[in-house]
Amino acid sequence: MLTIKHFSKCYKGGKKAVDDLNLVIEPGDIYGFIGHNGAGKTTTIRAVVGVLDFEEGDIEIDGISIKRDPVACKAITAYIPDNPDLYEHLTGIQYLNFIGDLFSVSKADRESLIKKYGDDFQITAYFGDLISSYSHGMKQKLAIISALIHRPKLLVLDEPFVGLDPKAAHMLKTIMADLCSNGSAIFFSTHVLDVAEKLCNKIAIIKAGKLITHGKTEEVKGDNSLENVFLELIDHD
């Protein structure tokens, strides 16, 4: 579903934020992307969803290069950034309808999915209010719903559990599992290692822009906890 081939990203001044990254995420995968602050997780995620331009390597979604046909890639991808800055001058429902229009979601689908996810996250009653009146968690829920209404093949999330209440976090995990059972793939970054350990079937650990380990969660952590493995790998030069 997602293939990252020799992806590198240099920032102005020559410093490499990500160096020769290779990853393959298959349909049905919940792929956790773990690393320190500044390790290159967000840079990778932003390149995958076509927000960040890059020169070296290639990224393919469902066999389509994001460089060659970004619009086709984006049409099957959904992205939720770590800090969902949404259009505060729109109401929740206006925003969802706007996203529905951009992703050409049919009227029937968008109505039923908005209703379903709105009720799941207990936010439907607030859809008529301006986003500027929403709390951080409500904005996060709205961003999640907007990502789900076009039934993405690839869901990319940057620190998705930050700001969510326990019930919403549980709901998101259930939705993620449902999506993958239907053949979609999920690629997400997190600092919450417990969640990654329980939720992900595959894990990649990145340090200073370089991939230091990746594979099935059981293989990466072995008999240890993911936390111990992560700390050992990160501290070891």
Place this chain on the structure above:
Amino acid sequence: MINIWRLTKIQLLSSFGLNKALHTHDVKERRRLLLLSIVILISVVMVGVVSFGYSFMMALTFEQIGRMDLLLAIMMAVASVIGFFTTIYKASGVLFSFKDYDLVMSLPIKTSHVVASRVLQLYVLNLFFTLMVMLPAGVVYAIKVNPGVFYYLLYLTTLLFIPLIPIIAATIIGSLISWISSRFKGSQVISLILTFAVIIAVMFGSFRMNGSVQILSDMGTQLADMIFKLYPLTSIYVDAVCSYQMGSFLLFIVISVLAFMLFTIVLGTRFKAIYTGITTSHASSKYQMKPLEAASPFLALYRKELRRYISSSLYVLNTSIGMILLLAMSISLLFISSEKLGQLVEIPQLSTYLSKLAPLVVSMFVTLSCTTSSSISLEGKNIWILKSSPVPKQTILLSKIAVNLTVTIPILIVSYVLLMISLRTGWIESLLLLAIPMIYACYSAMMGVLVNLKFPNLEWTSEVTAIKQSASVIVAMLIGFISLVIPFALVLLLSHVNGNLILLGIGLIMIAVCSVIFRYIRTKGEQLFQTL
């Protein structure tokens, strides 16, 4: 006190991409900023030269009647009016629309100091206008009067205090508007209506004043009396600078500083209440799912952009004032003949020029109403939504152009009909009167998008930075100005050639320019948008 300066410095550094210019290591970026600095410098020199010429011409008249002090009095009044007029627009935005409100207000700093830093930001920007008007006037005065050293000392010191009172007066009105608006549900709309009302009232007042100035222009003492009566601070200023009266000098400074201090303290007490009133949304939280309306991506983007436009009173005020002025002029011309208007503004052949240049005059108002030059910057931190959406970027850019045309075209058509009636234009002139401004409307909207793509500012904390103090807005304004000055000059210089023919040529050239920009947006727009 040091905190006021610290806060002011932080805000000013974010203006005009100043901080970026100081810290960027990117050669391309540096080259672009250098180019921008040169453009700004050229504009400053151009304005300075015009201002000097204006002062010099006036000085010739005042020299004859032996009242050179009137030059400084009038120019001080002009600087004050400019300061007042330009501050009303942005006072509310600078004071109450900053995203770092929570951060700033949680710091161990007095609220009055936060207010002071905001007013000082307005002050620094207005000091520029004051210098542009007063420096050439001061030089002309010195050339003509040859005053002693004391003049320079008093003149330069008072320069720094001239903008204070006009800014405070405008900020009081801006704050009052915000305070009243904050009590209503649709605070932004109320604020917009009230600000427009005040601006139109001020314009009407100054129009009436112009008429009186004209009548009194030959009578030096009466003119002085009138200016001194309208704005008493000019009298104190003239006494201080021209007559070296230390009492007046001190009084001028004390009044300015005291007004500033008093205002910041008083507003400081109501600041949080006003901000909370403006920013608190009315949430009913009773929404029930209704049938939704599906639209094409372009229409969805257009609606979103239009909602964004209407949601910001600062954005509307700054970009629609040109069209409001055009409508006001078109309506006025129904009641005042162009010959009379020519007599009133002392341009003897105005009616002839107007019949020749009307399409360009109307185009001038249209280019003043460029919403696109800040429309990409205004996406700010929301840019990820558009960048990650499966829509060709040219569709996004075209939706922004469409909103600009929505602002300009309807008023343009109404004004066209009114002008056609009042100017009694022939059929070719009528056609040009409609076609040329229409072409300029398309040109201005597309050029704004292009300039904003080249000079984006997505890191703003206050909308004012994107709408009024960003490089893209200045560059777009300058390009718009140049695009009109050249045709104006051509029509005036080639007076022996048929004016309609020249206008037709200009129209064809502008169509060619528009198609080049359109093609560029279609081919390179995607790439430029992606690098944002």
